[in-house]
Amino acid sequence: QLSHVVLGMGVSAIWSGCYAASQACRWHVTRDPDALAQMRRLANGLRLLSDVTGVSGRLTRTVGRRIPGERLSRKAVASTAQSGLDFVPDVSRDQLAGVTLGWFLIWKYADADPDLKALAARQLTAIAVRLGQDKLWLRDWKGRKTEHGELTTKIPSSPIGTNGCWAAIGLAAAVAAHEVNPNDEGVRFLLRHLLVSKWDEAVSSQNTFFS
Numbered sequence: 021q022l023s024h025v026v027l028g029m030g031v032s033a034i035w036s037g038c039y040a041a042s043q044a045c046r047w048h049v050t051r052d053p054d055a056l057a058q059m060r061r062l063a064n065g066l067r068l069l070s071d072v073t074g075v076s077g078r079l080t081r082t083v084g085r086r087i088p089g090e091r092l093s094r095k096a097v098a099s100t101a102q103s104g105l106d107f108v109p110d111v112s113r114d115q116l117a118g119v120t121l122g123w124f125l126i127w128k129y130a131d132a133d134p135d136l137k138a139l140a141a142r143q144l145t146a147i148a149v150r151l152g153q154d155k156l157w158l159r160d161w162k163g164r165k166t167e168h169g170e171l172t173t174k175i176p177s178s179p180i181g182t183n184g185c186w187a188a189i190g191l192a193a194a195v196a197a198h199e200v201n202p203n204d205e206g207v208r209f210l211l212r213h214l215l216v217s218k219w220d221e222a223v224s225s226q227n228t229f230f231s
Contacts, residue, residue: 027084027096027106033069034118040066044125047132056133059126063136066122067143073109073161074101077150080161081108081115097161109160112168116158117189120147124196141200148197149206152213156190173222187222190214 040062047055065083070076072083083105084096092098096106127140151158151171158169171190194211201207214220 027082027086027093027108029082031114032082033066033079033111033115036062036065036069037115037118037120037122040122041125044122044129048129056130059130060133060136062122063126063139066119067139068102068105069107069115069119070143070146072099072102072105072107074099075150075161077146077148077153078159078161079111079115079119079147081111083107109162110166110168111158111160112166113158113171113186113189114168116147116171116193120144120189120193120196123147124199127196127200144193144197145201145204145207148194148210149204151190151193152206152210173217173219185223187219191219191223 040059043055043058043062046052047059068083069079073080083099083102084107085105086092092106093108095108095110097109099105099107123140123144127137127144130137130140154163156171157165158171159165171186173187191214194207194214197204197207198211
């Protein structure tokens with residue numbers, strides 16, 4: 021039932037990433053074994069957000085399992101990569117921000133678990149490389165641009181409801197991946213492109229109603 025409910029929420033990726041980040045910080049400060057266990061469990065969930073699409077580095081909003089006999093939600097698709105699971109493919113900038121934060125802090129603080137640290141590094145690398153290949157526009161599992169997936173240094177007139185600092189989200193993904201895997205050519209290409217294009221300078225200028 022819980023998996024079914026999550027499938028209908030549509031925004032679990034961002035908050036799963038934020039929660040993973042909080043548990044990584046909790047482990048770093050307290051050394052509570054439960055925090056490390058939570059990190060490992062949440063890492064499996066964050067990995068599933070990509071694995072379910074069947075495309076390395078691509079993300080989805082949420083993943084869940086239908087109740088037997090239930091019809092597929094209008095917004096969801098059945099995964100061909102993970103049998104029995106459905107996902108909501110229209111990933112947004114918010115989802116990328118949360119997932120990047122979660123993976124980076126897991127990598128930073130998972131000193132007690134080398135395998136977990138390596139997993140976080142692989143995931144961050146795959147996300148950054150995919151962003152470069154997809155021309156800094158988040159796409160679904162079929163390669164189609166998502167409605168709120170554009171990452172850019174230029175924002176048109178910003179109505180209430182438009183997220184601020186779009187450049188920061190893309191830049192954070194590139195910088196995080198470069199921190200964990202500085203020798204990957206795809207990561208280096210993306211970060212170099214963003215810096216040459218002055219994305220770092222655009223961050224402070226992208227202030228909207230919310231920022």
